[in-house]
Amino acid sequence: MEATLQDQAQTQDESALAERFRAGDRNAFDEIVTLHRRAVYTIARRLLRHHEDADEAAQMAFLRAWNARFRFRGDAQLKTWLTRIVLNVSKSMLSSRRSAEALPDESAWADSSQTDPDDRIDRVRSRGDLRRAVGRLPNRQQEVVMLKVYEGRTYREVAEILELSEGAVKAHLHQAVSNLRRRLSGGRRMEKA
Amino acid sequence: MMDCASFENALTEMFGDPVDPTLQRETLADLRDHAATCAECEGAAELVELAALPPTERDPVEMPPESYWEGFNASIANRGALRAEGQSRGVLRRYAPAAAVVVALSGGWLLRGWVDPLVHEAQPQPVETASQPDTGSWSSLDEVIRQATAEELAAALRGLPGEWAGLEASGWATGENGLGGEWLPDALELNENDRIELMDWLDQLDQSERRPSS
Numbered sequence: 001m002e003a004t005l006q007d008q009a010q011t012q013d014e015s016a017l018a019e020r021f022r023a024g025d026r027n028a029f030d031e032i033v034t035l036h037r038r039a040v041y042t043i044a045r046r047l048l049r050h051h052e053d054a055d056e057a058a059q060m061a062f063l064r065a066w067n068a069r070f071r072f073r074g075d076a077q078l079k080t081w082l083t084r085i086v087l088n089v090s091k092s093m094l095s096s097r098r099s100a101e102a103l104p105d106e107s108a109w110a111d112s113s114q115t116d117p118d119d120r121i122d123r124v125r126s127r128g129d130l131r132r133a134v135g136r137l138p139n140r141q142q143e144v145v146m147l148k149v150y151e152g153r154t155y156r157e158v159a160e161i162l163e164l165s166e167g168a169v170k171a172h173l174h175q176a177v178s179n180l181r182r183r184l185s186g187g188r189r190m191e192k193a
Numbered sequence: 194m195m196d197c198a199s200f201e202n203a204l205t206e207m208f209g210d211p212v213d214p215t216l217q218r219e220t221l222a223d224l225r226d227h228a229a230t231c232a233e234c235e236g237a238a239e240l241v242e243l244a245a246l247p248p249t250e251r252d253p254v255e256m257p258p259e260s261y262w263e264g265f266n267a268s269i270a271n272r273g274a275l276r277a278e279g280q281s282r283g284v285l286r287r288y289a290p291a292a293a294v295v296v297a298l299s300g301g302w303l304l305r306g307w308v309d310p311l312v313h314e315a316q317p318q319p320v321e322t323a324s325q326p327d328t329g330s331w332s333s334l335d336e337v338i339r340q341a342t343a344e345e346l347a348a349a350l351r352g353l354p355g356e357w358a359g360l361e362a363s364g365w366a367t368g369e370n371g372l373g374g375e376w377l378p379d380a381l382e383l384n385e386n387d388r389i390e391l392m393d394w395l396d397q398l399d400q401s402e403r404r405p406s407s
Binding site: 026030033034037038041042045046051055058059062063127129130131148149150151152154155170173174177178180181182183184185186 | 197200201202204205208209210232233234235236237239240243247248249251252254255256257261262265266268269270272
C-alpha cells in the first residue's frame, strides 16, 4: 500500500517535471539531467565502451532531448524516452566507427574479487568471447540483449524503448540466446580441434 | 533431462522478467547440468553463469569519478548555448534576405489595412505607395513598416499564420531590440520558443527551395 502511494507520488512528480520541461523550463531540464545522467551515461558506455565517447553521447542525448522537448508526448516515461534517444545517438556514433574499434574494453571486466590470476584470466577471456559473440548479433538482437540482459529492464520497458511489441522483444531475446549458444559452442569446438 | 531446445527456452526465461527464486534455482541447476554434458551447448556455460547473476553484476560499467558529474550539467548547458549561437548565426546569415522579404510582404500586407487611416491623416505620401506593394516599391513598404509602432507591428505579427504567430511574444515584436532600424531580429535576442519556431520555419523554407518544381 505504502509502495503504491509512493509510486503514485513519484509518477505525479515526474508528470509535473515533464510538463515544466516541455514548457521550456531550464531548471526542470537541469533536474532531469541530474536524475537520469548516470543511466544515460551507462547505456552509452556499455555500447561505446570508452569514457570519452560515452561522455559525448550522453551530452548529445540530453541536448537532443532539450531540442525535441515539444515532441515528448508524456505517454512514455522520461527514462524510456531518454533511453531511446541515447541508444540512437550511440548507434550513430558506433556506425561511424569500424567494428574492430567497437570491441569492448576488456580490462574493465577483470573481476577484482578473483584472486587467482588464472581464474581471472579465464573469466576475462570468457566474458570477452561472450561480448564478441553479442557484438556479432543482428542489431535488434544486440539492443534487446543490452536492455534486457545487462540493463535488467522489463519486457514492457524494452518494448516501449524500441517501439516493438512485447512479443517481438521476447522473440528477439530467444533468437539472440539461440545464436549465442551456437556461436559460443562452435567456438569452443574449434578451439578443441 | 533437458534437450537443447528446452535449454534455450529455459535460458531465455532466466533472462526474462523475474521469476520465483525457487524455480530459478531449480532451472539454473538443470541448465548447468545440460551445459556440462551436451557438446552442442557447452560453450553456453558462460551464458548460464551470466543468467545466475543479477543484471547489475552482469556487465558492470566503470563509472567516472564524482568530479565528472559535478561539471556534467554545466557542460551540457554550455554546449547548448554555443550550438544555438552557431546555428542561429549560420542559418540567419544564409536566410536573412529571404526572411526579410517574407516579413516585409506579410507585415506590409497586414499593416496596410489599419495603418492606412493613420498615415492618410499625417503622412499621405507613403500610404499611397504602401497600398500598392506589388508595384515593387520596396522602399515605401519599408517606410510604412518603419513608421509602425512596436504595438502595431506586434498586432500584425499576431495575425500571421503558423510559426510567425508566436513571435510577438519575443523582444523582436515589442521593439526591445531596436526594431525600427532592423527588419530581421537577431536570433540570439529571441526567446527559446520563438527561436526554435524561426529555425523550423527557415528549415521548411530551405526544403521548399530545394524541392524541384513540377
